[in-house]
Amino acid sequence: MAVSDQDVEKQIRHMMAFIEQEAKEKAEEIDAKAEEEFNIEKGRLVQNEKLKVMGFYEKKEKALELQKKIQRSNLLNQSRLQVLKSRDDHVKGLLEETRRRLAEITSSPARYDKFLEDCITQGLCQLLEPAVIVRCRRDDVDRVKKVMSKSQSEYTRITKGKKCTVAVDSSFLPADSSGGVELYSKDGKIKVANTLESRLEMVSSQMLPQIRTALFGKNPNRKFDD
Template sequence: MALSDQDVQKQIKHMMAFIEQEANEKAEEIDAKAEEEFNIEKGRLVQQQRVKIMEYYERKEKQVELQKKIQNSNLLNQARLRVLKAREDHLKTLIEEARKQLGRITSDKAKYQKLLEGLIAQGLFQLLESEVTLKCRQQDIDLVRDAWPAAVEMYRNATKGKKDVKITVDTDNFLPADV
């Protein structure tokens, strides 16, 4: 049976439509696959950049924390220095006041002798030597000679008689008169 030209053309059109439909389906599959791969790659790149950005801001945050710690440490050190300066100023004031009061005490012989006894005893406790030479101002030599026996007695009592000390007064080299 012979086909007419029209039938052949119909079949060709039908086959062309079928091939076109197959081509369109294949193109859609390729587009879909390309879209999927594109979205996967885009997601991977976005995630990479997100991780980089998070790492960047974590570093920045750590730097800010470190700067805060350094600043707090500096402020704390400055406060400590101010406290030490205030303490030093206060000590200087106390020492100066003590000097003035000691200067006034020398005019009261009884108080001055008691002070000398205490100072000599303190020196003996700090030195813990068996022989000690005392150096004093020339105008205080008699007071020192009168004060050292009481200081030696305090020293002996405190050491329960286990330590004895021999004291001499240096009569050749005196402390300056304004001390």
């Protein structure tokens, strides 16, 4: 049976419609897949950028926090140093006032004579030399000469018979010295300082921890007192 031209045309149109529909569906499928891939890529890029921004601000926050800690530590250290300086200044002022008051010993002749006698006796016992030179203030020369014999006698008693000759040095202690004496061996190689300043320095050095505790209370961070 022969196929008419009309039938052939109909079949061609049917095939073309099928092809067009298939192409349309394929195009829609490609578009949908492209849209899905685009959204996935866009989400990935957005997430990456979001992580970058979060990381940037996290670093900024950490840097600011570190800067705050450093500033806080610096301020705390400065405050501690100021407190320590104020305390040291207070202690120095206290020692200076003590030095000034010690100088008042010299205003009492009997008290000062006894002090000079004890200082010379102590120095003789420390030196244990057969001949000793005593240096004092120019104003104290007569006082020292007056008490020397008592110091020598006390030295002989303490050492059970040892003798010592004592001479006053031709050089003197500084004019601003508070008082007391310095004793030297005859060759000048050994010295014993028994001035008011030296005794104050020795006592204050030994008692500095107690002085600080009395003034400012016990330091909870200090394990030892020396």
